[in-house]
Amino acid sequence: MTKIASKSFWHKYQERWQQTGSVLCVGLDPEFSKLPDCVKKAENPIWEFNKAIIDSTAEFACAFKPNLAFYLADGLRGLEALYRTVETIPEEIPVILDCKVGDIGSTMSAYVSAFFNSMQIDAITLNPLMGTDVVKPVLDNGGFAFALCLTSNPSAADFLKQSLAPQIADWILQFPTENLGAVIGATQSSELKTMRSLLPGRIFLIPGIGAQGGDLEAVLRDATDSAEQPNILVNSSRGIIFASNGTDFATAAAREAKLIGNYK
């Protein structure tokens, strides 16, 4: 726990993008059953896997995003793997914990303390259902969060794709650009364009992009804020980390990460 997060997520993101030209977020979703056999026998398999993935993909990554669920699913060993993972990621690459927490008061403060202070991550994803009370502890701590705003899963139609997504976008605008971004998953070009027009200047975390250039090209065209400041992170998880489940898994991950990270 010696890592010191000296810069805000916002600044780390902007600097990292400028240095690398990459808007790739590498999702570290180490689903245990999918780990290559060659790491499964390690003392801490998830940690062994992540270490190799981070080493091989870091140069192409604008950010890393571990997803809490896959670490908790491996119990105490999994949580330890998460701590070690965050410590290992080079200081200049921002780390987003995908946890989608959305609680209030002392409970939300406990999450903020656990993640930003003890674990030293740079940003979290957040579920805004309970309103402004969810964001307060993040702001009080000077942290950064991506609020779920529009998702692309089939049942996003239940609530978000009714009138809720624009309402959440409007709500996000109350908070500083340096503290609150948005998770925007979109399968249609028009949705991305609409969300960008509603949220200029906000960093978008965009999940669900494969290694295919087609998706990526559309996302870059429709969601980018400006050439000087794109304000997007395009996430790929399984397409990178599980590109191969043989002993060459890290090399295969690097190849996929490079395709997205170097895409212009």
Added chain:
Amino acid sequence: MTKIASKSFWHKYQERWQQTGSVLCVGLDPEFSKLPDCVKKAENPIWEFNKAIIDSTAEFACAFKPNLAFYLADGLRGLEALYRTVETIPEEIPVILDCKVGDIGSTMSAYVSAFFNSMQIDAITLNPLMGTDVVKPVLDNGGFAFALCLTSNPSAADFLKQSLAPQIADWILQFPTENLGAVIGATQSSELKTMRSLLPGRIFLIPGIGAQGGDLEAVLRDATDSAEQPNILVNSSRGIIFASNGTDFATAAAREAKLIGNYK
């Protein structure tokens, strides 16, 4: 991890209520800074604290509800305390993990596996923002969840107290009564009555009740389903577990738990 959850949450809840006449849910929110000095020096303070609280309050409890945030805030030791806590709670008392998770696909499956299978809890709280995809892994596992539906925090006005709470209630009705209940926090009598009329037969988890009989009387009157099957759990956390921060903390907790658990 030898505990075997042989019965569903639904059945455990109904049986426990019939045996005790209590609808009290004891919230295990062990915020570290509030723990009594006498347990802070223990090898695992949260675990030491919870053990004493469980021993002293179990007879008055219809359910226990640990809140994930306070355990993660104490790192690996905290997660270990959570595992031990769930193991220690008597088999006949259902355990709800308050985690408000709301993810989809393999991520939600990982949470379900972590909580229901590894940790052996009986139910979770769940955030329905992303729709039906969030519930599917719970149903596939035969689990029980309380979906956030109406909360009583000030900023519930941002989204839930617009048109969303009745929409979520309507959505809940698609799923079996034995698998999906609702978190209903309400400060106004009319809200509780409305939510009950929208969700007959559903178990309500009702947070935010103090040890004061006033609140409790109104909740029992307005939210109870029927005398034969009340289908409510009235949660109290801090009012019970932090009733005293001296060496008598467990005795003080039992006194407060009895006030609610024996309330008729």
